[in-house]
Amino acid sequence: MNEKIDFTCPHHGRAALASVCGHLVQNQGAPLGFIENNDDPEDKQGWCYACELVYLQEEDKTERFRAFTQHSILCSHCYEQVKAHHQFDPPEANTDGTTNDA
């Protein structure tokens, strides 16, 4: 294995490696939500809300979690595109007094 975290993307050429769950790359429709698990900027990772739920249940990246997420490798540029597509708009401060905590 090459120790450098590099990846040759078919769309962007040589770029930093990142990973997301398979749901995010397979589903180009409605946003699935995007949880960023980005403690290492050299190794960006993200997954959808469904994966986050499993992760919270498992409390770790267990076999079950891995099987569920179908972890996919992609370049950091593709990662940003996937993130932009699936990330819900950040909740804005409620100026009208309503809450949305159902």
Ligand SMILES: [Zn+2]
């Ligand atoms: Zn997922």
Ligand SMILES: [Zn+2]
């Ligand atoms: Zn790319």
